[in-house]
Amino acid sequence: xxxxxxxxxxxxxxxxxxxxxxxxxxxxxxxxxxxxxxxxxxxxxxxxxxxxxxxxxxxxxxxxxxxxxxxxxxxxxxxxxxxxxxxxxxxxxxxxxxxxxxxxx
Amino acid sequence: xxxxxxxxxxxxxxxxxxxxxxxxxxxxxxxxxxxxxxxxxxxxxxxxxxxxxxxxxxxxxxxxxxxxxxxxxxxxxxxxxxxxxxxxxxxxxxxxxxxxxxxxxxxxxxxxxxxxxxxx
Numbered sequence: 028x029x030x031x032x033x034x035x036x037x038x039x040x041x042x043x044x045x046x047x048x049x050x051x052x053x054x055x056x057x058x059x060x061x062x063x064x065x066x067x068x069x070x071x072x073x074x075x076x077x078x079x080x081x082x083x084x085x086x087x088x089x090x091x092x093x094x095x096x097x098x099x100x101x102x103x104x105x106x107x108x109x110x111x112x113x114x115x116x117x118x119x120x121x122x123x124x125x126x127x128x129x130x131x132x
Numbered sequence: 133x134x135x136x137x138x139x140x141x142x143x144x145x146x147x148x149x150x151x152x153x154x155x156x157x158x159x160x161x162x163x164x165x166x167x168x169x170x171x172x173x174x175x176x177x178x179x180x181x182x183x184x185x186x187x188x189x190x191x192x193x194x195x196x197x198x199x200x201x202x203x204x205x206x207x208x209x210x211x212x213x214x215x216x217x218x219x220x221x222x223x224x225x226x227x228x229x230x231x232x233x234x235x236x237x238x239x240x241x242x243x244x245x246x247x248x249x250x251x252x
Contacts, residue, residue, distance in 0.1 A: 060238035062177070069226060069242040070177065076236065113177055117237040120192075121167070121179035 031114055031124035038130040045101040047127045049114030052095060057116045059097040061090055064126075065110040073112075074099060106131050134158040134241040136227045141246030144217055152212040152246055154227030159241075161208040165230040167239065168201065168212050170248075172223040182230065183210060195221075217250045224248075 032050045039045040049059060059077055062070040072081050074090035077097065089100045101108055109131040114124040140152040154166065167182040181201045182190045189201050200213040210227065224245035231240035 058236045062239070069244050070239070071242065072231075072238065072240055075231065075238045075240070081240065115177075115238060117232075117235065121182075121237070123177040123179065126176045 031116070031122055033112075033114060033124040033127045035125070036128040036130065038132050039101075039104050040132045041104060041106065043104055045104050045108070045129055047099040047101075047112050047129065049097040049099075049124045050095055054095055054097050054116070055093040057092075057118055059090070059092050060115045061088075061099045062113045062115065063108075063110045064113065065107075070113065101129075104131055134229060136229060136241060136243035138225065138227045138243045138246035141225065141248045143249040143251060145252050146218055146250055148217050148250070149213070149215045150217070150248060152214060152225055152248070154210045154212075154243060156208045156210070156227075156229070159229065162205040165237075166203065166210045167228040167230055168210075169226045169228050169239070169242075170221075170223045171226070171245075172220070175223070180225075181212060214248070217248070219250050222248060222250045 061074040063073045064070040073084050073088050077092040078090040087102045091098045111126045111128050113126045116122055135157045137155045163185050165184040169177050169179050171177055180192045180195050183201045183203050198216045203210045224247050226245045227243040228239040229241040231238050
């Protein structure tokens, strides 16, 4: 498949762990990047090259990528983590996942 | 600090044109590739165009032939001329500084976006 598949939405309780996935055939052979977009704001890079964090992104955000699934894991979820999360990779063209809306309960 | 400031958005009738501009600062502009990414209301992110440091341009199929990207290194600006607009072009247009190289690319900084509304 040449599309990046993300769940439309998920919810997680405050302080728990959120796991957001992004899937396509053999995604593990590509490098995946993740963006957070809070309501009414521009996206922000939170993970690049599968698991690297830009400066200023807390270590509660972690990424992994293997097989057919890339994963963004957010531990000790805070209210401010409520946002849309998009995966992205470049495979001869730019590709974005459809985004997952994370709700913090 | 990297800053990307978009301008030029507005409301235009179907078939109309706009020129979007991105003013960049806080990094070495002339060695950086810049993309435009748009987002329709309530929808996801869509890459639409890029220009690399050598001035080579790239377009998504949805805009090819209608949009033209250009850069002026002396002013640290990237423009996007958008023509023959339809309702499907409505949305926020983000200027995006690319990170990476050699087949691995991501956006390491985003502007705040400029809103384009196509409506009669």
